[in-house]
Amino acid sequence: MNPTRFFLIRHAIVEPSARTVMYGDMDVAICAMALAQESAAYQWLATRLPEGARWFTTPLTRTRSTVEAIFAAGYAPVETEVEPRFVEQHLGEWQGITHEEFTARLTAPPHPFWPHAAEERPPGGEALADVIGRVGPALEDMVEQMPGQDVVVVAHGGSIRAALAYALRLDPHQAFQFSVKNLSLTRLEWHRGDWRVVSVNEEPPLSTP
Template sequence: MTCIDLLRHGEPAGGERYRGSGVDDPLSEQGLEQMWRAVGGRAPTSGPWSRIISSPMRRCLDFAAPLSRALNLPLTQVPDLREVGFGSWEGRTPTELRQNSPEAFLAFFRDPMRARPRGAEPLEDFRRRVDGALDDLIRRHEGEHLLVVTHAGVIRAAVCAALEVPTEAMYRIKIPYAGVTRLRRDDRGMMLEFVNRRHLADSA
């Protein structure tokens, strides 16, 4: 059995705004604390994982790197686990978009496949790269327990894949900062064990 814990990054510096693959803010102090709390505190001496996998973006890697050192676990960056690209919405806040482009903002949530922000990564392309990255991890690390430090969009895509639900449903899944989602893969296929736990100590 292969187990994958998907940990969303904590709050980034700069507050709430759309950060896809085009905005690479670091974690805020609070965001870093959120992530340490999720794994049991700032001085973990052990964990259930065999290795740590991270998106290359700072809001993920700035936590994954010190955690890998603390636990003496190998760390691998996987570029295909970066967040979906939001095009012209990169760096803009939901409040700003609601005020300045209300029709486009609401259209996106009604039809995220076709009502994309200008220049945004096509959602079907995003799903293909995330599905491919996860399939590759499972193939390379069969039987291991992985911690994947990544983004809300990646976790949404993984949940959709595990449940075989349409990509259009992605944005109906809320993923909080530093929430943990667990997938298991065995000879029966992929199973979703839980979504959005805040403390892995509750997840044994």
Template sequence: MSRFFWVRHGPTHAKTMVGWSDLPADLSDTAQLSRLNAHLPPEALVISSDLSRAAATADSIVGPRTRLPHDPDLREIHFGAWELQRFSDVEDQAHIRTYWENPGDVRPPGGESWHDVVARVDRAVARLIAAHPGRDIVAVAHFGVILTQVQQALQIGAYEAFSHKIENLSVTELTLGAEGWRAGRINHLP
């Protein structure tokens, strides 16, 4: 059995679509970070996206845990030409509406589709499980990344997955057992 504790990075305070832009996390809420650290299993392995907001968050909660190298496959959705824009500022409103309302094969110009993100994150998870079978893994990542795994565990569509809130510094617990993926707490704020 493998347990994943998906942690969303600390807040960036951006009000735009932030995908591969390397904005820093605000990690000033040390009380929340302490509660998060205390909630996570002490013998777990810790991995993060290579974007600084996730890497710095992982470094702030690593504690006694073993830190694994950053994994670029755990990056947020690549928004391409829409990066750092507000939804309402995107010129092609029909395109962006289709992207969010029918997630699947639709891509932002120069970016990734939902299916692209799912395949990328699934590869990373499969590598982690193969390299560390039966271990607890704390994966510090992003909203979209975590939702790809919630979708898989709950066996729901992408649109339904997007209905889940994933707050900054929250924990989403997913377990892989003989019967497949099972969801525990989603968006838990310790």
């Protein structure tokens, strides 16, 4: 049987006002200026992604807007489905506060590559382990429901790191060591009864003058 191939894309960068706070899974818009400036990235994704794939977003506007931009850049539009388990980490009572206030509320030293420790669970929110705990079953359900198919998921940095952690059996601290940039592509495959990581954080090639 052919592998089930997953193409995971982090949404476009969000509007500047959202970036001044810890927005977590708040429903914020993508940056209109960046949308105009990143046409090459959308065109690259439109040609890089396989035809005939099943497309999924999260319930948040920034993932749907990113899909629309990829379609506008040349990928033949298809119906998209919503998979809420791929939504970004929920920061509970700390969501929407400034970065400075967020830092003051931490209960453990932050991760070297992230604003908080992997085990940090804001009041009423999620730790990264909780995100892994919902993303993993979502991947397994997709494998069962779409064996041998291509699946595109436009999601978030946290949920893509969670997918990598689940596939590689990593702990949350290790998951935060992955760089997952906006509009980057990460590819996983379910093949021969196990997960294979094909690529992480793919970006469009730099254009030459």
